[in-house]
Amino acid sequence: MKRVLPASSKKDIKAFIDFQHDLYADDPCYVPELFIAQRDLLTPGKHPFHEHSEIQLFLAYNNDKIVGRIAAILNNNHNKFNQVTDGFFGFFDCINDGEIASMLLDKATEWLRAKGATSLIGPVNFSTNETCGMLVSGFDTPPFVMMPHNKEYYNALLEQLDFRKRVDLLAYYFGKDGYNDKAVKLQDVLTERLKNRGITIRPVNKKKFQEEVDKIREVYNSAWDKNLGFVPMTEKEFNYMAKDLNLVLDTDFCLVAEKDGKHIGFALALPDINQALIKVKRGRLLPFGLFKLLFGLKKVNGIRIITLGVVEEYRKAGIEACFYASIINAYRKKKYEHAEASWVLEHNELMNKAIQQINGIPHKRYRIFEKAI
The missing domain is CATH 3.40.630.30 (Gcn5-related N-acetyltransferase (GNAT))
Structure with a gap:
């Protein structure tokens, strides 16, 4: 049975973080985040983001196995500064299953809509000041520090759910001497x-x-x-x-x-x-x-x-x-x-x-x- 449940306890947060390691176990370009840093980032009271805004973590299960995760993010400072009613999703990972992806994003939507959000934007963890964006090209090399990496099929999963491009972010490479001085x-x-x-x-x-x-x-x-x-x-x-x-x-x-x-x-x-x-x-x-x-x-x-x-x-x-x-x-x-x-x-x-x-x-x-x- 497939289901999506809120994740709030210390045990849940640990599982939320560790799912990514399992999902990318065979990906040579995957770089694990430090567990301590991720735990503090996601724990209210540990990171100052939680003093002005809210998040809700969700885990997707197929029977008893975790098969996906997502964070619904209400960034009150973003909305106040830009005079908008945006909601965000972040920390999105799941198996290649359209139903699981849909269930995760539906849960995030439901939570954010109840908070007054009228749009869903992501992936953003927690704002553009932190890690954001979904890799859509350039999967053959590991990410540089503080840049994301994800499965190639994520782009298709989101497009199938009627998500549309908001903006692209570019990363430029320089070889040892490959620059104009x-x-x-x-x-x-x-x-x-x-x-x-x-x-x-x-x-x-x-x-x-x-x-x-x-x-x-x-x-x-x-x-x-x-x-x-x-x-x-x-x-x-x-x-x-x-x-x-x-x-x-x-x-x-x-x-x-x-x-x-x-x-x-x-x-x-x-x-x-x-x-x-x-x-x-x-x-x-x-x-x-x-x-x-x-x-x-x-x-x-x-x-x-x-x-x-x-x-x-x-x-x-x-x-x-x-x-x-x-x-x-x-x-x-x-x-x-x-x-x-x-x-x-x-x-x-x-x-x-x-x-x-x-x-x-x-x-x-x-x-x-x-x-x-």
Whole structure:
């Protein structure tokens, strides 16, 4: 008998997380999330998202076997900021069974409709500030850090249920030397030009990390506020994310632009720790996962350029080019072999053009779906 039930207990949350490991057991591109991090993300009281919004987890069963999962997400801050009544689904995984997919999405719809939502958008976990999008092309390589991976048949399952594309997100690949270093050659000239305007670019100061984080959050919430589906991060949410990222942060890849002591731009790239996480069985650090992770981190040879933005009044001044030049120089110095710039909205012409001009190759495409409910 097929059925979908709410999942709320500690046992349920554990099963919710572990289902993904079982589903992808034979997928060489699957990278397990750390269990502790996923558990805290999904547990009210652990992650600051739950202070202003709601989620409901569901598990699908065929007799006593778990065959699917989904989270219904009511992001109150998103709806208030964008003046909409959206509902979201996330953490979606299931076997290749249209009936199971339909049952899961129906449950999420039912829960969200009762909360006043009039649309269902996803996959989004919990907003575009976190992991989002469904992979629709580029299944032949593992995802870079903090990017999703899923089964190829998911796209068809959603389309069969009348979900339609809302927007695509692009990921660009750079090989070891497969980039245009024009920005590097112009860096000295651009840096001097910025200096004459009172603008400097420097690495984040880890000794004043919290002070830096507070200023970067202001830039982040300003520079990305016009992106589709954007919602400002609360102070607690941003600090929570910063604390996690600080564990793997390399300041050569974490840069700020300043004018008169005020942050006006921010760029972040992270080592692709997924190259190490892929070997951590079922996302458990104990008993042996921690050693695999620490050993694997020493062999990481790629980075992901996650964020690069400038507040509106200082765009096109050369700051973005200087950010890229600095990242390329650090990439060379540390002898990394590949990089990904992700993600970029498909209609963000300025950013797509900039990445293509330095020979970025679009190698993965992710899709966010929507449906009126």
